[in-house]
Amino acid sequence: MATPTLLMGAVAYAPKVVTIWEGFKAHFAEHGLAFDYLLYSNYERQVEAQFDGTLHLAWNSPLAWLRAKRIARARGLSVQAVAMRDTDCDLRSLIVVRAGDALQSAAELRGKTLGVGAIDSPQATLIPLDHLRSLGLVAGRDYAVRRFDVLGGKHGDHIGGERDAAKALLAGEVDACCMIDGNHLAFGLDGTLPAGSTRILARTEAFDHCNFTTSPAAPAALIERFTALLLAMRWDDPQVRPLLELEGLREWRVGRTSGYALLDRAVDDEGFYGPDGRILSADYRY
Amino acid sequence: MVPMAASCLPTIDIETLALDQGALLLIRHALAQLSPGGSLLVRGAAPAWDIHLAAWCRQQGHALRFETDASGTPTACVTRAASAEGRWRDAQPAAAPDSGVAEAAAEASPGWGLAARGATVEAGSPRFEFALRRKHELWAATAGELYRQAAAAQWDPETAIAWDSAFELPGVVEAAVVQVMTYLIENENAALLVPARHLGQIHPHYREVLQLLALQCADEARHVEVFTRRALLRGHGPALSTAGGQASLHTLFDAPDFSIATFLLAVLGEGSFVNLLNFLHEHAPDPVTRQIARLAARDEARHVAFGMAHLEYRLSVQPDYQARLRNAIEQRYDALAPTAGLNEEVFDALVLLAAGELTLSAVARGHAAVGQLQREMASGRRARLARLGFEPAEAQRLADLHTRNFM
Numbered sequence: 001m002a003t004p005t006l007l008m009g010a011v012a013y014a015p016k017v018v019t020i021w022e023g024f025k026a027h028f029a030e031h032g033l034a035f036d037y038l039l040y041s042n043y044e045r046q047v048e049a050q051f052d053g054t055l056h057l058a059w060n061s062p063l064a065w066l067r068a069k070r071i072a073r074a075r076g077l078s079v080q081a082v083a084m085r086d087t088d089c090d091l092r093s094l095i096v097v098r099a100g101d102a103l104q105s106a107a108e109l110r111g112k113t114l115g116v117g118a119i120d121s122p123q124a125t126l127i128p129l130d131h132l133r134s135l136g137l138v139a140g141r142d143y144a145v146r147r148f149d150v151l152g153g154k155h156g157d158h159i160g161g162e163r164d165a166a167k168a169l170l171a172g173e174v175d176a177c178c179m180i181d182g183n184h185l186a187f188g189l190d191g192t193l194p195a196g197s198t199r200i201l202a203r204t205e206a207f208d209h210c211n212f213t214t215s216p217a218a219p220a221a222l223i224e225r226f227t228a229l230l231l232a233m234r235w236d237d238p239q240v241r242p243l244l245e246l247e248g249l250r251e252w253r254v255g256r257t258s259g260y261a262l263l264d265r266a267v268d269d270e271g272f273y274g275p276d277g278r279i280l281s282a283d284y285r286y
Numbered sequence: 287m288v289p290m291a292a293s294c295l296p297t298i299d300i301e302t303l304a305l306d307q308g309a310l311l312l313i314r315h316a317l318a319q320l321s322p323g324g325s326l327l328v329r330g331a332a333p334a335w336d337i338h339l340a341a342w343c344r345q346q347g348h349a350l351r352f353e354t355d356a357s358g359t360p361t362a363c364v365t366r367a368a369s370a371e372g373r374w375r376d377a378q379p380a381a382a383p384d385s386g387v388a389e390a391a392a393e394a395s396p397g398w399g400l401a402a403r404g405a406t407v408e409a410g411s412p413r414f415e416f417a418l419r420r421k422h423e424l425w426a427a428t429a430g431e432l433y434r435q436a437a438a439a440q441w442d443p444e445t446a447i448a449w450d451s452a453f454e455l456p457g458v459v460e461a462a463v464v465q466v467m468t469y470l471i472e473n474e475n476a477a478l479l480v481p482a483r484h485l486g487q488i489h490p491h492y493r494e495v496l497q498l499l500a501l502q503c504a505d506e507a508r509h510v511e512v513f514t515r516r517a518l519l520r521g522h523g524p525a526l527s528t529a530g531g532q533a534s535l536h537t538l539f540d541a542p543d544f545s546i547a548t549f550l551l552a553v554l555g556e557g558s559f560v561n562l563l564n565f566l567h568e569h570a571p572d573p574v575t576r577q578i579a580r581l582a583a584r585d586e587a588r589h590v591a592f593g594m595a596h597l598e599y600r601l602s603v604q605p606d607y608q609a610r611l612r613n614a615i616e617q618r619y620d621a622l623a624p625t626a627g628l629n630e631e632v633f634d635a636l637v638l639l640a641a642g643e644l645t646l647s648a649v650a651r652g653h654a655a656v657g658q659l660q661r662e663m664a665s666g667r668r669a670r671l672a673r674l675g676f677e678p679a680e681a682q683r684l685a686d687l688h689t690r691n692f693m
Binding site for chain 1: 304305306307310333334337338340341342344345346347367369372373375376408409410
């Protein structure tokens with residue numbers, strides 16, 4: 001009988017995704033785990049493949065995690081977040097304005113134009129819009145939204161949307177824009193936003209990002225082995241360090257699901273998915 | 287930045303300097319002073335310093351918490367990640383354990399890659415499979431000194447030669463000069479390309495040799511330029527190139543290793559060329575040719591010096607390599623036996639060039655001068671072979687087996 005192979009889904013948001021998962025595949029093979037990956041062009045189809053028996057698990061965005069959880073719940077099934085990166089924990093999104101502008105509080109965005117990222121970006125669209133809604137400001141009613149939509153279906157993994165929104169802010173095309181905290185620093189360092197040219201108007205509460213989501217009825221022994229091998233990867237090891245660097249982490253952590261409440265609420269309030277995981281957003285293309 | 291003494295933990299105050307304006311460097315520097323697991327207190331007053339610090343610590347794996355003192359001023363406590371020095375675990379110095387930065391190792395590791403000699407190389411760096419990575423295969427004790435001489439002796443063809451010097455040569459003599467230049471150009475092409483082919487195979491740990499050969503290639507590039515400019519100076523095109531001449535040069539491309547190539551090209555070929563260039567400097571009928579011959583001869587003498595120094599080094603650590611040198615000369619002689627050697631066009635051109643005119647007495651003088659040149663070339667080869675340890679009779683025999691094409 002052939003050795004059972006663990007099948008994982010990943011979204012090809014950039015060419016490096018092939019390098020990353022070929023590297024992991026070789027690493028797992030060296031440690032006796034038969035592993036293969038299937039690439040998807042978008043998270044929606046990947047999550048759906050978790051429920052038709054194609055995938056044992058998926059490297060999911062936070063939004064994909066919530067959709068998988070909603071579909072599972074609606075069908076009386078169960079999915080688990082088994083592992084995540086250290087860099088997936090406790091992120092914040094920012095609403096940024098030009099340094100010299102008069103805006104001093106989020107409430108003053110009323111009547112203004114906010115640049116956001118892709119329609120499905122948790123960090124650059126859904127969570128910031130939800131944050132403003134919690135302050136009583138509703139997109140389209142109290143302020144205008146200009147979307148910088150890059151690669152729909154990638155759930156904001158491609159930072160092009162955030163970068164385009166930041167450039168539009170500097171160009172005076174929008175009054176404020178949204179981005180994740182690390183990108184505000186990165187854009188300052190790489191010159192996209194010259195240091196001191198912008199000011200942070202608002203910051204959201206902390207939230208978590210990606211996780212490895214198991215599919216219903218995933219083979220428990222293979223998942224356990226997969227998770228153990230991930231957690232054993234060490235930054236000190238020159239063989240695996242390049243993979244960790246490409247994937248953007250120092251260490252893998254056991255998955256936690258405590259950091260998705262903000263996005264869960266945003267998904268409901270912005271009408272992105274229904275309680276059963278159906279896609280509700282009419283403008284969403286992927 | 288003001289170092290703070292109030293806390294028992296090291297503390298820095300980045301004041302109003304933002305992380306994307308340089309404060310990150312100060313924080314990195316302060317953290318580098320701590321062992322992994324050690325903590326640093328950071329205070330700041332720039333807008334967003336705290337949120338940037340949080341984002342950066344998350345990316346770097348440093349733990350972070352904020353504390354607020356009685357005055358309400360927030361202070362960040364950064365705990366250096368356990369993995370902070372992981373990148374340098376098992377890093378290797380790009381030098382043999384018993385070799386300092388100044389001294390080249392007996393063998394260079396492919397894993398040192400392109401790193402500076404003596405640098406610390408991260409484990410997992412890519413391997414560069416340079417074929418020439420053993421010292422005895424390429425080294426010369428005087429390589430560093432010869433490089434310094436070469437760097438100081440570079441000349442600009444545009445200004446070093448008085449291209450507009452006034453002179454008028456008889457047509458046959460100008461044609462002879464053009465033929466000699468044509469011959470020199472193809473020989474210099476070989477003298478550029480043969481070392482260049484080995485240059486790309488040398489492990490950069492042996493930087494003195496790398497640098498010297500790079501300048502040697504630059505020397506030959508200039509020689510190709512000035513010989514070409516002289517050939518075209520009076521409106522004539524380059525003249526004849528013979529199969530025999532190119533066959534002789536072709537064997538240099540077939541040399542089995544760097545040492546043999548250097549032996550045949552530099553010690554024997556360029557050594558003979560120094561005589562030829564000195565001959566041109568002395569006998570050329572016009573000032574431009576005399577100037578370029580003088581400058582090129584100076585460069586070529588350096589190339590010969592490197593070739594000799596390399597082979598002396600190789601023979602000092604591998605005495606039986608001498609048999610390979612002998613074989614190389616004999617094999618090249620056999621390979622060239624069916625060819626014509628120096629073509630009569632070049633020989634006649636040298637005679638005419640030295641004669642300066644097409645008269646009986648001048649041609650006799652030129653012929654005698656070329657004969658003297660050939661004796662000086664053979665004598666020079668014999669002397670260099672003797673310096674490399676060949677017995678006098680053997681040195682004489684091998685010197686006479688050298689290609690009749692000179693290079």
